[in-house]
Amino acid sequence: MTHFDTIIIGGGPAGMMATISSAFHGKKALLLEKNRRLGKKLAGTGGGRCNVTNSGTLEDLMEGIPGNGRFLYSVFSQFDNHDIIAFFEENGVKLKEEDHGRMFPTTDKSRTIIQALENKILELGAQIKTQFEVVSVKKKDQIFIVKSADCEFTCDQLIVTTGGKAYPSTGSTGFGHDIARHFKLKVTEIEAAESPLLTDFPHKPLQGISLDDVTLSYDKHVITHDLLFTHFGLSGPAALRISSFVRGGEILSLDVLPKMTREDVSQYLTENRDKSIKNGLKALIPERLAEFFSEELPEKIKQMDPKQTESLINKLKATQIPVTGKMNLTKSFVTKGGVDLKEINPKTLESKKVPGLHFAGEVL
Ligand SMILES: Cc1cc2nc3c(=O)[nH]c(=O)nc-3n(C[C@H](O)[C@H](O)[C@H](O)COP(=O)(O)OP(=O)(O)OC[C@H]3O[C@@H](n4cnc5c(N)ncnc54)[C@H](O)[C@@H]3O)c2cc1C
Structure with a gap:
């Protein structure tokens, strides 16, 4: 000994x-x-x-x-x-x-x-x-x-x-x-903390998309950091950080353009009205996310009615993502x-x- x-x-x-x-x-x-x-x-x-x-x-x-x-x-x-x-x-x-x-x-x-x-x-x-x-x-x-x-x-x-x-x-x-x-x-x-999040949000079309410096918020908690869409939900620093404040049953709000106000986005759409929605968005966000956000919308920006424009701005500034749980x-x-x-x-x-x-x- x-x-x-x-x-x-x-x-x-x-x-x-x-x-x-x-x-x-x-x-x-x-x-x-x-x-x-x-x-x-x-x-x-x-x-x-x-x-x-x-x-x-x-x-x-x-x-x-x-x-x-x-x-x-x-x-x-x-x-x-x-x-x-x-x-x-x-x-x-x-x-x-x-x-x-x-x-x-x-x-x-x-x-x-x-x-x-x-x-x-x-x-x-x-x-x-x-x-x-x-x-x-x-x-x-x-x-x-x-x-x-x-x-x-x-x-x-x-x-x-x-x-x-x-x-x-x-x-x-x-x-x-x-x-x-x-x-x-x-x-x-x-308890688990810094956990990847399980979500009730389309996984297949988004899996593998990684976003730099987006804002994920829930209640008074606002996290701006990188985010990753996975085959089960969300991972990456923003998701891991916010996981400490959720258990499942909450709805997160995702702002993929935190540096732009809603007015900035609206103005950008007006300035690019002759472009297709997909091409207009591609300059701001990854192509696959642009495709996902343009689903069920007309081809060109100028073809959108005010309701559709409002809905697109909502998707960019406040996509609602329901959390169903966390990884164990x-x-x-x-x-x-x-x-x-x-x-x-x-x-x-x-x-x-x-x-x-x-x-x-x-x-x-
Ligand atoms: C994938 C991943 C990514 C992470 N990224 C970050 C990050 O970016 N930033 C950050 O701050 N933190 C991060 N963390 C968390 C961070 O790694 C841990 O908080 C940190 O390692 C804890 O350090 P520790 O020394 O307390 O324990 P540990 O690193 O867990 O070390 C404990 C050690 O004790 C040993 N041990 C346990 N029981 C016994 C025993 N009976 N006899 C002998 N040895 C034993 C284990 O084998 C282990 O090696 C991450 C964790 C993971 C899993």
Whole structure:
């Protein structure tokens, strides 16, 4: 049995950063990961390019966090998105900014990020054990005992970074919630968030159409971002973002021309009245969407009566899309809920009830 100052369970972004921080502060640290490699879920973000962080202000970040974002003020005041950017640059990884402040490695490869984190862990003298699935955790006489099926380690401080329950094929199956329950900490109800949406809207003619910077709104929630029509409904950042506010039964409004007012669209149609509707729209939106919106309308713009013009402007500015449900946790990007934040000290992420036990990342 080997003793460590700190053991970290789960080698996703939270676990890798926790290991780096522990080792940086002089702790003898061990990172345990059940997959063959670290960062499996992180590798899939940003379409495999790794959406490292965002360049926005703290307020921008807070706005993007549904629920109790205030909990994160304290940790962000110690290490925020700009520290993440500086961290990678100091460690030889060049980042670039794309739309909406999204930051990616210039290599466009997740591996660059994961390799840099792994190198830093080893450079600071911490140990990594992959293919090590923790099956139980106990605390005896102020010491934590961490066991796999055939091996055990002990430590003074335990950091649980096992992720949530979304996309369990990446390894995050909710084990950290079991650890919390074992120590009698409350775990809130788990729900899918950032989920692709199922809709009652024609799928076949629209499948595969991707729209840049359109506005999707429901109630007071208005999201302007990219959107993708799929064979089941909607995906892409705008749909994923708005999914936190819907369950099924709501009607979304889609504005495919958010930079134009209804008057601008009306004027555009007047100026292009001699064109076919399809060709007129093709200059504004993807061709297949132009075809879909021109169905059941006359061929030319000038042939439309005022009611048909009004209906076309409505389609462009406020297409109504009924949501029938969301993808379940298996295909959702993020878990809503986890170890109850009331159980956790926001400055140190340590359990208020169990000294030495910490939780970080999506497990919270
Ligand atoms: C397709 C996809 C795209 C995404 N895109 C974005 C994005 O663009 N921006 C963004 O901010 N977020 C995105 N996310 C969410 C983001 O990836 C997660 O929030 C993040 O990875 C959570 O980090 P974590 O370290 O808390 O947990 P995870 O990354 O889930 O890591 C937890 C690790 O713990 C390990 N583990 C679990 N149980 C055990 C055990 N018993 N023993 C040992 N190891 C264990 C798992 O194998 C896993 O490697 C996306 C998610 C998906 C699925």
